[in-house]
Amino acid sequence: MDDVSVKQIAVLYPVGGVGHVGPMTQLAKVFLHHGYDVTMVLIEPPIKSTDSGAGFIERVAASNPSITFHVLPPTPAPDVASSTKHPFLLILELMRQYNDKLESFLRSIPRERLHSLVIDLFCTHAIDVATRLGVPVFKFFASGAGTLAIFTQLPALLAGRLTGLKELGDKPLQFLGVPPMPASHLATSLLESPEDELCRTSMEILERNAGTHGVLVNTFESLEQRALQALRDPLCVPGQALPPVYPIGPLVGTGTGRQEGDGGPQHECLAWLDAQPERSVAFLCWGSKGALPKEQLKETAVGLERCGQRFLWVVRTPAGRDGPGRYWEQRAEADLDALLPEGFVERTKDRGLVVTSWAPQVDVLNHPATGVFVTHCGWNSTLEAIAAGVPMLCWPLAGAEQRMNKVFITEDMGVGMEMEGYMTGLIKAEEIEGKLRLALESEEGTRLKKRALQLKKETEEAMEDGGSSEAAFLRFLSDVANVRG
Known part of the structure; x- marks a missing residue:
């Protein structure tokens, strides 16, 4: 593929939002590394935001000039503000409405140059487009193999039930390839009655993995070996041949100390970290969107003040409600005086930074001063911590797979401890104080650090030339060639 004029084009199609476009951008870089052109197809966000999150896609495009970004012509967006439908269903409906425009764009690419279409979980309807055109279509699963193993087995579990899983509470469910999973830890949409539109639609999406030529998974072989073996096992879903799974991760950013594409000086927190002792700082951050309720912010501040440990804490304005804008928007900058106990910032300024x-986040996790990561357990954040060799204190928020990831981190990977109060809706200052001391001062904390450094080494081995993740991607390329004939 040395001749630029005959380079094949991989088309990547994520739904909008940091948690989807970010990992897909990292996947694009893998294609580029192997000599392919990449076009990322995006839609206009249905909700316009005037704050710092508004220019995310523009920043990603500016900082990745080797990737072509194509925005499909806009289609009328659903009225998310007044609709009684769940935002997830509205987003899926919107993506379905873009199928014709996606098809027109794919037809504009010479067939011999169109290598493959890679879609994310929320763009499942695009499988129909690829099938009509005869284009190899693959899913990119931005979460881990453990979550994929559960999602793959769930439709069969629900098929025999008249009621939802919510009534089971914390009863452990048994799935191939993962530790026993409390029913309460599944994604909220999957706990409803099988007749509920949200649950039924979610099941249809999960079952359609089988309609693709394979699934690229953001993980690596040694990290989730048991789950990956389950996904290759004919007994995973009896009577159904599952598509191949390619563990090609971890696909994480390298970090620049700045927001994507922004110039200017490094973030102030990095200079602050430079002045702290090695492995001494607790980094508290709940993902690109996560925000704690006001009561929890104050309880967290009390715990941080009492524990005496160094900390770097990212505080966001609490959510007014869990509205549909969460897919694209970030909230306005937090007013610390209104959110934290009076005098907290001043009293802790010698050992803490808010x-x-x-x-x-990537730069902070890779900084020598960072000793533990208090995280919502989103998969991107989990992988970034693993790649940096930082143990985790698991504090899931209400979200798709965060509680499941907590189980994988603490039980399968052995690189974290859970903040036990999260299921009650309020983690008390006493637990915050105690767990931070445990992670940063105790023998248990030392054991977690050793395990985290071992996983960091395995991450590096997976991603190097000849490593398991590169081998998986080469296997994927070979399979695409066979499909194309």
Whole structure:
């Protein structure tokens, strides 16, 4: 593929939002590394935001000039503000309405140059487009193999039930390839009655993995070996041949100390970290969107003040409600005086730093001063911590797979401890104080650090030339060639 004029084009199609476009951008870089052109197809966000999150896609495009970004012509967006439908269903309906425009765009690419279409979980309807055109279509699963194993087995579990899983509470469910999973830890949409539109639609999406030529998974072989073996096992879903699974991760950013594409000086927190002792700082951050309720912010502040440990804390304005805008928007910058106990910032200034809205997470995790990561357990954040060799204190928020990831982190990977109060809706200052001391001062904390450094080494081995993740991607390329004939 040395001749630029005959380079094949991989088309990547994520739904909007940091948690989807970010990992898909990292996947694009793998294609580029192997000599392919990449076009990422996006839609206009249905909700316009005037704050710091509004220019995310523009920043990603500016900082990745080797990737072509194509925005499909806009289609009328659903009225998310007044609709009684769940936002997830509205987003899926919107993506379905873009199928004709996606098809027109794919037809504009010479067939011999169109290598493959890679879609994310929320773009499942695009399988129909690829099938009509005869284009190899693959799913990119931005979460881990454990979650994929559960999702793959769930439709069969629900098929025999008249009621939802919510009534089971914390009863452990048995799935191939993963530890026993409390029913309460599944994604909220999957706990409803099988007749509920949200649950039924979610099941249809999960079952349609089988309609693709394979699934690229953001994980690596040694991290989730048991789950990957289950996905290759004919007994995973009896009577159904599952598509191949390619563990090609971890696909994580390298970090620049700045927001994507922004110039200017490094973030202030990195200079602050430079002045702290090695492995001494607790980094508290709940993902690109996560925000704690006001009561929890105050309880967290009390715990941080009492524990005496160094900390770097990202504080965001609490959510007014869990509205549909969460797919694209970030909230306004937090007012610390209104959210935290009076005098907290001043009293802890010698050992703590509070930043509002955003911190360069990859850079912070890779900084020698960072000793533990208090995290919501989103998969991107989990992989970034693993790649950096930082143990985790698991504090899931209400979200798709965060509680499941907590189980994988603490039980399968052995690289974290859970903050036990999260299921009650309030983690008390006493637990925050105790767990931070445990992670940063105790023998148990030392054991977690050793395990985290071992996983960091395995991450590096998976991603190097000849490593398991590169081998999986080459296997994927070979399979695409066979499909194309």
